[in-house]
Amino acid sequence: MAAFSYFAFTAAFITLGVALLAYLWATVGQQKRAARVATVFSYNSAALLTASLGSRWIAAGHAPYSNQFEFATSFAWGTLATYLYLEFKYRLKSLGAITIAIAFGLLVYASTLPARIDPLIAALQNNILILHVGSAVISYGAFACAFAAGLLYLLNRNDRVAWLPAREVLDEIGYKAIIIGFPAQAMLLILGAVWAYTAWGRYWGWDPKETAALVTWLIAAFYLHARAQRGWHGTRSAVVLMVLFGAVVFTFSGNLFLGGLHAYSGL
Amino acid sequence: MLLIGLIAGGVFAGTVIMQAPASVAASPDNFAAWLAQPRGKYGEPWAALFGALDLYRVFSSLWFRALLAVLTLSVVVCTVNRMPGIVASVTRPTVRVPERLFERAPLRAELSVATADAGQAHAVASRVLRANRFRVVPWQDGDAPAVFADRNRFGKYGTFINHIGIVSILGAAVMGGAFGWRDDGFMVPEGSTRAVGHGTTLSLKSESFDDEYWPQGMAKDFRSEVVLYDDGAEVARKTIRVNDPLDYKGIRFHQAFFGPAAVMRVRDGEGKVVHEDGVALGYELKGGAGADGTPGSPISRNGGYFTLGRRNGLPTLAVWVVMPANIREADPEIPAGSVRLEIFEPRQARPSAIETLPQGETREILGHTFEFVRERQFSGVQISYNPAVNLIWLSCGLMVLGSMAVFYFPLRRVWVRVDPTPAGARLRVAAVTNKDVLFAREFERLTLAIDRELDQHRVNKDGAA
Numbered sequence: 001m002a003a004f005s006y007f008a009f010t011a012a013f014i015t016l017g018v019a020l021l022a023y024l025w026a027t028v029g030q031q032k033r034a035a036r037v038a039t040v041f042s043y044n045s046a047a048l049l050t051a052s053l054g055s056r057w058i059a060a061g062h063a064p065y066s067n068q069f070e071f072a073t074s075f076a077w078g079t080l081a082t083y084l085y086l087e088f089k090y091r092l093k094s095l096g097a098i099t100i101a102i103a104f105g106l107l108v109y110a111s112t113l114p115a116r117i118d119p120l121i122a123a124l125q126n127n128i129l130i131l132h133v134g135s136a137v138i139s140y141g142a143f144a145c146a147f148a149a150g151l152l153y154l155l156n157r158n159d160r161v162a163w164l165p166a167r168e169v170l171d172e173i174g175y176k177a178i179i180i181g182f183p184a185q186a187m188l189l190i191l192g193a194v195w196a197y198t199a200w201g202r203y204w205g206w207d208p209k210e211t212a213a214l215v216t217w218l219i220a221a222f223y224l225h226a227r228a229q230r231g232w233h234g235t236r237s238a239v240v241l242m243v244l245f246g247a248v249v250f251t252f253s254g255n256l257f258l259g260g261l262h263a264y265s266g267l
Numbered sequence: 268m269l270l271i272g273l274i275a276g277g278v279f280a281g282t283v284i285m286q287a288p289a290s291v292a293a294s295p296d297n298f299a300a301w302l303a304q305p306r307g308k309y310g311e312p313w314a315a316l317f318g319a320l321d322l323y324r325v326f327s328s329l330w331f332r333a334l335l336a337v338l339t340l341s342v343v344v345c346t347v348n349r350m351p352g353i354v355a356s357v358t359r360p361t362v363r364v365p366e367r368l369f370e371r372a373p374l375r376a377e378l379s380v381a382t383a384d385a386g387q388a389h390a391v392a393s394r395v396l397r398a399n400r401f402r403v404v405p406w407q408d409g410d411a412p413a414v415f416a417d418r419n420r421f422g423k424y425g426t427f428i429n430h431i432g433i434v435s436i437l438g439a440a441v442m443g444g445a446f447g448w449r450d451d452g453f454m455v456p457e458g459s460t461r462a463v464g465h466g467t468t469l470s471l472k473s474e475s476f477d478d479e480y481w482p483q484g485m486a487k488d489f490r491s492e493v494v495l496y497d498d499g500a501e502v503a504r505k506t507i508r509v510n511d512p513l514d515y516k517g518i519r520f521h522q523a524f525f526g527p528a529a530v531m532r533v534r535d536g537e538g539k540v541v542h543e544d545g546v547a548l549g550y551e552l553k554g555g556a557g558a559d560g561t562p563g564s565p566i567s568r569n570g571g572y573f574t575l576g577r578r579n580g581l582p583t584l585a586v587w588v589v590m591p592a593n594i595r596e597a598d599p600e601i602p603a604g605s606v607r608l609e610i611f612e613p614r615q616a617r618p619s620a621i622e623t624l625p626q627g628e629t630r631e632i633l634g635h636t637f638e639f640v641r642e643r644q645f646s647g648v649q650i651s652y653n654p655a656v657n658l659i660w661l662s663c664g665l666m667v668l669g670s671m672a673v674f675y676f677p678l679r680r681v682w683v684r685v686d687p688t689p690a691g692a693r694l695r696v697a698a699v700t701n702k703d704v705l706f707a708r709e710f711e712r713l714t715l716a717i718d719r720e721l722d723q724h725r726v727n728k729d730g731a732a
Binding site: 126211215 | 666
């Protein structure tokens with residue numbers, strides 16, 4: 001099972017690499033056929049990654065959230081899944097050049113990490129783990145897509161880049177990604193609170209990773225309020241999306257340098 | 268909006284800059300001593316600047332609490348301000364619109380109907396909208412029958428539900444802080460019983476403690492068999508684990524940490540046992556000055572104390588029990604299997620006696636006979652009581668459900684107007700939207716559906732004719 005998981009990981013890794021090249025070619029070269037190839041490869045990669053994580057889950061006897069390799073792979077999966085959902089919904093492929101690059105980057109990062117299957121330490125033996133990290137996978141994936149939309153918006157600020165989608169569409173996709181990510185991030189925080197209450201009898205402890213996740217959520221809240229009440233659209237909104245993704249990266253990599261209650265999950 | 272930005276900035280500062288532990292931040296002296304740490308880490312002038320801005324205890328600082336209070340207030344004010352407008356727009360929507368809307372709306376469509384009259388076209392449009400889960404309100408503009416239709420109008424209330432949730436989370440946090448309590452350092456040696464305190468009549472006994480490890484050396488399981496007594500009567504019994512606390516009337520006992528304990532037996536001058544109990548060696552002693560003022564040992568040791576007798580409100584003796592922390596690291600002063608006793612008399616800064624005592628042996632010190640009976644472990648338990656915690660969960664639920672209502676059930680509004688023409692009717696559809704691609708697509712679908720239904724009508728009519 002573990003060997004199959006690793007094999008599927010490698011296959012997903014290669015497939016996603018091909019998908020990335022195809023997305024780049026499709027976007028920059030305006031190739032319809034390349035775009036179709038890109039989509040087919042990313043669906044295949046998503047399926048392989050699902051198989052890899054699923055078989056790892058079975059092999060380890062616990063959800064694949066016990067070390068940084070598993071986190072990186074899961075977050076790559078989350079980014080890929082949210083992107084494919086948005087692509088399916090909006091029939092817009094140029095976002096893929098960035099989101100698939102992020103997912104691919106996460107897999108590259110994962111492949112540099114020890115891929116051993118670790119047993120679950122006592123503190124993590126709680127089924128809330130699945131939902132807690134599952135929410136993170138969804139919200140970070142959604143925020144990565146929002147970042148991609150924001151970045152393309154900034155690249156195409158004057159609607160001069162012919163091969164990029166219209167600005168209005170990018171602006172709206174950014175928003176659509178946020179309304180997936182924002183409640184998921186809230187669930188992440190709440191489930192963390194429920195877990196902390198089970199484990200330590202307090203629902204909030206100002207733990208560094210906890211506060212970093214709260215900052216991420218607050219930035220998303222800022223984006224939503226700026227949009228709904230001050231009519232922020234376009235460039236200003238896109239800049240907020242950049243900052244938001246910065247907070248996601250900070251929170252995600254926080255295990256490595258922040259210390260605190262999430263520090264056990266190291267490499 | 269500015270407030271959210273400020274709070275995000277504050278929380279960020281609290282994440283990046285090292286924070287003094289709560290126990291340190293609470294005491295001015297300890298906090299002053301702790302400040303040496305950031306000075307070493309950040310150097311001047313940064314350390315002084317962060318200090319001046321009170322960034323080492325962000326989450327207990329006055330400015331952060333003030334920000335949260337202002338946020339709560341502004342959420343309440345905003346919600347109350349917006350409430351009447353939103354309620355009115357839901358309960359009394361703009362049904363009648365001027366004809367020019369159909370010429371200028373961002374989403375609009377026009378169908379000319381040759382074979383049906385205005386009334387029939389109106390009925391068709393209403394039917395299609397209803398089939399798409401719209402609420403349909405018919406109205407009349409002169410001789411033109413018209414329709415106002417909306418969907419998900421109650422989704423608008425989600426914003427109130429969400430903000431009520433947020434405000435009540437903050438309220439519940441304040442309540443929990445005011446009426447709840449917690450004890451992070453409660454230690455019970457195996458076989459011993461300790462009073463819980465905090466105004467309760469509870470006491471907790473640890474029957475046994477076990478720790479298990481994976482072959483890789485990582486912790487697999489920690490568990491304590493505990494028994495809870497209320498006024499001396501057993502009321503609960505459970506094996507508590509890290510993720511599985513004991514809950515008794517809202518007071519929760521969490522397995523949190525563990526360490527060595529020593530069972531000590533003390534007899535007075537007449538040979539009567541005056542003390543027989545475990546002492547949790549919960550203090551880690553390393554470096555620093557020894558209790559007798561000598562430079563501390565570089566060897567890690569664990570220690571704990573108990574007191575004997577009581578005279579004039581003070582214990583007659585305080586007994587520190589110290590043991591090497593690591594059996595693999597030989598301690599030059601305390602052999603393995605022995606404890607060192609440091610015995611203090613009232614108001615003395617230095618111990619009156621220091622003795623090393625192997626297990627099973629007795630020693631006469633200051634009129635008492637001390638015996639180190641055996642080594643055991645203690646259970647470190649976090650005890651918490653938070654009467655507002657269910658309100659927290661309820662509020663969290665409201666917060667999430669409210670935001671989902673707003674996001675996933677967006678309000679949709681469509682107006683239809685049918686003007687009779689000599690040839691039949693002219694049907695116009697309009698919607699006001701903020702550039703929503705998905706709704707634009709749905710609008711197109713709706714218009715097509717109306718057109719198709721009208722076609723059907725045409726065929727039927729032709730067939731009948």
